Amino acid sequence: MFKHKGAHQYTWYQDTLGRRSMIDLVVVSSDLRPHVLDTRVKRGAELSTDHHLVVSWIRLQRRMPDRLGRPKRIVRVCWERLADPSVGGVFNSHLWESFNQIPREVGDIESEWTMFSSSIVDAAIWSCGHKVSGAGRGGNPRTQWWTLEVRDAVKLKKESYRAWLARGTPEAAEAYRQAKRTTVVVVSEAKTRVWEEFCEAMEKDYWTASGKFWQTVRRLRRGKQLSANTVYSGGGELLASTEDIVGRWKEYFEDLLNPTDTPSVEEPETEDSEVDSFITQAEVTELTHLCNIAGRSGTVPLDWATGVVIPLFKKGDQRVCSNYRGITLLSLPGKVYSRVLERRVRPLVEPRIQEEQCSFRSSHGTLDQLYTFHRVLEGSWEFAQPVHMCFVDLEKAFDRVPRGILWEVLWEYRVPGPLLRAVRSLYNRSRSLVCIASCKSDLFPVHVGLRQGCPLSPVLFIVFMDRISMCSQGLEVARFGDYRFSSLIFADDVALLAPSSLDLQHALGHFAAECEAAGMRVSTSKSEAMVLNRKKVACTLQVGGEVLPQVEQFKYLGVLFTSEGRMDREIDRWISAAAAVMRSMYRSVVVKKELSRKAKLSIYQSIYVPTLTYGHELWVMTERVRSQIQAAKMSFLRRVAGCSLRDRVRSSVTGEELGVEPLLLHIERGQLRWLGHLFRMPPGRLPGEVFRACPTGKRPWGRPRTRWRDYVSRLAWERLGVPPEELEEVSGEREVWASLIRLLP
Structure with missing residues (x-):
């Protein structure tokens, strides 16, 4: 051919x-x-x-489309230089001069904001200068081991290979083999040298720039992220050009953030730099003046209402837009104003929110919900009382909140008119744009949903969900002793509980109807049912004519609950997750001799231990579990100490050499600390109520499981010397209880 x-x-x-x-x-x-x-x-x-x-x-006849990718040359303000006191002093003096030239008479909000932002940017450019990043002439600077020595060795190897092909003599073959061996050695030494310099820089950052150190650790854990340069259109056509891809992302998020199947909403009334992170007294004064104008006028600058949407890949096909989660970046001064509004709205609505809602609230957290759920399953299994559960998932809950209904809910929760007008001002002209690989789309308006990344949005969302929950409550409730409740809510994670399948269907029907009336929608593909019963029973639930799947286990707030009420699988799962964490940093951090033990142990305490012990307050520690936890702990510490099982060094000796607190002691302290919280909880708090409640029923034959309360009471008796009958009195004194836990041997 x-x-x-x-x-x-x-x-x-x-x-x-x-x-x-x-x-x-x-x-x-x-x-x-x-x-x-x-x-x-x-x-x-x-x-x-x-x-x-x-x-x-x-040879292609048509013009090749431009491919989406990060620009090779990026110019930005070198704001990190503000950490230098001398540069910060120049920045402050220049900023004072700029602010003193601003007229003191109050103008409209847009002109005030323009003068404020331009003064900060000009001062930053004057004091910090610009920074150019990206590849330049001579190749990609990210390949740091490609030095002149490596280049010459590779060039010699290529020339020797061509000479061998041309001559075919034994001498030429031997010369090529020698050049190849030399190249391998040179490349290996160059890579080793670069790794040593990288680790030395990490070690220096650990002591002088902790933020940069942890940013590097996160990048190493994440690994290399492959980005897709193409994306599917709404009709399934593969798009390749930059203009088409950016347009598709704009179309996707515009449809996502403006759903058409929500109730009628009100029509709306008529680039910040990271320099704002280094705020000074001059900026505080001017920003306070700006916020006062916004509060009195009921309007905010247009930049404060503008969000930049960044698509983050979740899982699946990278070319499908729905496999991405969009996060929105907002103006930092606008977030300061939102925080001021949040601190005024929260005290008004907090007393009216139900106890079942535990997200974004002071003195509430995931552990409250996890313990309540665990205690209900534990007590119900002990007395052979069935519990029917439905874990409800809402479709794009944060992005589907109708703003017109939200303002009505805030009015019902006694938010006064001037404050409500200030809250609405953040949404009156809200708009967004999509930024993908440094390419920005056109702006588009956003009429539905809450602003992601806004400090005010969490409290608005839990108020909205609390009203749906209150309106959907009926007679179908779960009983645990003398306490009754029908649901557990953490933001949009809803768990409905009922004594029977029929009662649960009624409760689910009421909740789904209220969600539809409020503009929300139950996801039938992600909502699931589960039954805690000593016998296998079916639980057929329907939403909108679709049957929800029934499962034997469900991960609620990160903890795996099963239909048998056991925690064994959950502990095994976190041990595997901790092992995955160690594997992700094994070659780059754990076994690197250039990193000090201090730096490695900080990673152990900050990443490895929290992963391994998530939810440990609920565990009942058996000898098998203790052995597994000890083995997982030493798997990391032995590598930090530079020894192995073959060295036959006792675990206690390794731990003392590294100065690490025993992990089992850490777990016991957490469990005893949580026990003290439960005893001190005031009446009405849900975890405290189920802790004190006595479930009714008849225990079946056979050996009962060890209850969490019995285990932790025995732990307090053995480790602290506090008998069970005195636990409530001793733990009621918080300082006394904390001192006992600190002195735990």
């Missing part, structure tokens, strides 16, 4: 037997076949294999 000499046709060779073969091919479609200009073998030493590279030249 294409005439070439034999050396440029054979793709595989075996010199010892003189074999040659053409087994590597380039396959093209029939429509591209007329455009193929040439195909041949390119012999070279780069691949280090017995196969040669096959190359085809194809």
Whole structure:
């Protein structure tokens, strides 16, 4: 087909037997076949294999589309120089001069904001200058081990290979082999040198710039992130050009943030830099003046109402937009104003929110919900009382909140008119744009949903969800002793509980109806049912004519609950997760001799231990679990200490050498600390009520499981010397209880 000499046709060779073969091919479609200009073998030493590279030249008649990617050259303000006191002093003095030139008479909010922001940016440019990042001439600077020495060694290897092909003598072959060995050594030494410099820089950052150190650790854990340069359109067509891709992302988020199936909403009334992180007294004064104008006028600058949406990949096909989660970046001065409003709204609505809602509230957290759920399952299993559960998932809950209904809910929760007008001002002209690979889309308005990243949004959302929960409550409630409740809510994670399948169906129907009336929608594909019962029973639940799947286990707030009420699988799961954390940083951090033990142990305490012990306050520690936890702990610490099991060094000796607190002691302290919280909880707090409640029923035959309260009471008796009958009195004194836990041997 294409005439070439034999050396440029054979793709595989075996010199010892003189074999040659053409087994590597380039396959093209029939429509591209007329455009193929040439195909041949390119012999070279780069691949280090017995196969040669096959190359085809194809001439395309149409213009190649521009590909989406990060720009090779980015110019920005070098704001990190503000950490230098001398640079910060220049910045402050220049900023004072700029602010003193601003007229003191009150103008409209836009002109005031323009003068404020331009003064900060000008002062930052004057004091910090610009920074250019990205690849420049001479190649990609990210390949740091590619030095002149490496380049010369690789060049010599290529020349030796070509000389061997041309001459075919034993001397030429030996010269090539020697050049190849030399290249391997040079490249290996260069990579080792770069790793040593990298670890030394990490060690220096650990002591001088902790933020940069942890940013590097996060990047190492995350690994290399591959980005897709194409995306599917709404009709399934693959888009490749930058303009089409950015337009598709704009279309996707515009539809997502403006759903058409929500109740009628009100029509709306008529780039910050990271420099704002280094705020000064001058900025505080001017920003206070700006916020006062916004509060009195009931309007905010347009930049405060503008969000930049960044798509973050979750899982699945990277070319499908729905497999991404959009996060919104907002103006930092606007977030300061939102925080001021949040601190005024929260005291008004907090007393009216139900106890079942535990998210974004002071003295409430995930552990409250996890313990309540665990205690209900534990007590119900002990007395053979069935519990029917439905874990409800809401579709895009944060982005579907109708703002018109939200303002009505805030009015019902006694938010006064002036404050409500200030809250609405953040949404009156809200708009967004999408930024993907440093390419920005056009602006589009957003009429529905709450602002992501806004300090005010969490309290608005829990108020909205609290009203749905209150309106959906009926007679179908779960009883635990004398306490009654129908649901557990953490933001939009809703768990409905009922004594029977029929009662649960009624409760689910009421909740789904209230969600529909409020503009929310239950996701039937992600909502699931589960039954705690000593016998296998079916629980058929329907929403909108669709049957929800029934499962044997469900992960609620990060903890795996099963239909048998056991925690064994949960503990095994976190041990595996901790092992995955160690594997992700094994070669880059854990075994690197250039990093000090102090830096490695900080990673152990900050990442490894929290992963391994998540939810440990609920565990009942058996000898098997203790052995597993101890083994998982020493798996990390032995590598930090530079020893192995073959060295036969006791775990206690390794722990004392590293100065690490025993992990089992850490777990026991957490469990006893939580026990004290439960005893001190005031009446009405849900975890305290179920802790003190006595479930009714008759225990079945057989040995009962060890209850969490019995285990932790025995732990307090054995480790602290406090008998069970005195626990409530001793733990009621917070300082006394805390001192006992600190002195735990």
